[in-house]
Amino acid sequence: MGFSQGYGPADDEVSRAVIGDALDRGITMIDTAMSYGQGHNERLVGKAIAGRRDEVVLATKFGIVRDEKGVRLDGRPEHVRGYCDASLQRLGVDTIDLYYLHRVDPDVPVSETIGAMAELVTAGKVRHLGVSEVHPAQLEAAASVHPITAVQFEWSLAWREPEDDVVPAARRLGIGLVPYSPLGRGLLTGALPAGPFPEGDFRRTDPRFNAEHLGTNLQLVRALAKSAEEHGLTPGQMALAWLLAQGDDVVPIPGTRSRARLAENAAAAGVKADVDAVVPREAWQGNRMSFAAHGTTRTQ
Template sequence: MAKLAAASTVRTVRLGSQGLEVSAQGLGCMGMSSFYGPPKPDQEMITLIHHAVSSGITFLDTSDIYGPFTNEVLVGKAIKEIREKVQLATKFGISFADGKREIRGDPAYVRASCEASLKRLDVDCIDLYYQHRIDTRVPIEVTIGEMKKLVEEGKIKYIGLSEASASTIRRAHAVHPITAVQIEWSLWTRDVEEAIIPTCRELGIGIVPYSPLGRGFLSIGAKLVDNLADNDFRKLMPRFSAENLEKNKVIFERICEIASKKGCSPSQLALAWVHHQGNDVAPIPGTTKVKNLEENIGALSVELTPLETKEIEDLVSSAGVFGDRYGDMDFTWMNSETPPLSSWQATV
């Protein structure tokens, strides 16, 4: 196993060009409260967050939709006495009002969501505020325009986007500098490398990969599904269907082979690959177990040569990835184009 990186050795990276500096690896908090089975006990998760921060992992990621709402409350409790030590990121944009999913980016919703998140988190200011999904009915300029006002009012420090296309990112960045784009990026999700990553780098925008461990698959392989709770939403994801899982086994087997040679775990190898994508990258693997947290931190100590990086990529890509990321890809960067600003101006 790779030697655990101590707190003093967890490097930091700069996201964007506006001054945000975060731990090179963050902590995704979603699974503590929702989507990956039943909510975990608050005190256990608070202890986990404290352990992460004391270990040097200070970039915490949540969203109003996690729970919904309960994860922000949990994170708020956890950072109550250590606010100055963490970089806090949360998101808005997905509403489940009346049990129906709706993506919203209208100014009134942007503002109301921010105010509500500030209250749940019990903070005066959010470090990084993302639009979680893009409202294709509202010009991105309108949404970012309202977020810009929140920056000016001191309610948020930096603006981010999640699952936004290259053109959407460009239009948003023209209104106010975008500090970070959160996107799924891992050894089995690499489509963002064609346009999203180059666009971010051209504009000087930081990259925050979510699900860098393939939602757990790159950590333990197909046996992951054997222990999923009935309400774990991974059961609905195409890549985890029985047919696709059987085909995707090859990916994990090849990662295991290389990890064994490197003397690290499969998850450390997969996470190290993400870390080696650049100094503008800060992945946010999630976990609810201290053991897994420490293993993830250990990935920071795994060194990969350019030749090893290419070998990993070639082995995984030759195996092929079967199944889409989501059952419904409509709410991803592939479908995030918004109307021109002129169309909105004509209606107000």
């Protein structure tokens, strides 16, 4: 997402190089969405993986629509095939490995949207289905229509509420876990920009980064960094290692626009980390901002 929106301007040439580096390092999951940059991200990813399609588990999403009318949710069954065909064209591929419903449309039963997605599997356009930011009842409803391979949701050391509901529900149903923002939107790296976040950076309105809460949260990050240093790691690596250790069914998708950060993140694989005592769950301050649709937000 950061290649196209949310964290300020990015350079397409550098972005493609980062994706190439990821593939060179054996990272196989590439996650995008039709809404990121109004299709820009899918076109960028398509160019970056051209000639290397067989090295990639390619995931994209539909359901958040971004256009001249603004931002809205659309899970209407009659639109699903068209969204998929448009993503296939932008990506330059014949099949999407994992196709997510990005957000549930509150005006459409999730079972109806999943039913239309299942037709894409039958047609050979999609291999597996996923859902994103659902509650357990919606996850169960989706799985009752067609097998759901993965559920995507925010999960990190700094946001652990999914452990109370979505994680156990998914495991009961045999659904894989794909945490996004596993580095707490950059908080857990200990390398936030100096001064206020620039225009275009959505963290300007995330409660965890406001003046009331950021000081306390950064104290926790410093404690994490101290523990990480004792193990020869960075705080970001410690945070990723902790998340990876939560189970073999956990596949985090840390985003970065930096080749150096990519190398750092990749090195977290295989590291063991137990930091619950260092940064306890209840110590973090500020609820996250949940994007029902980027630009149409609600706090939970």
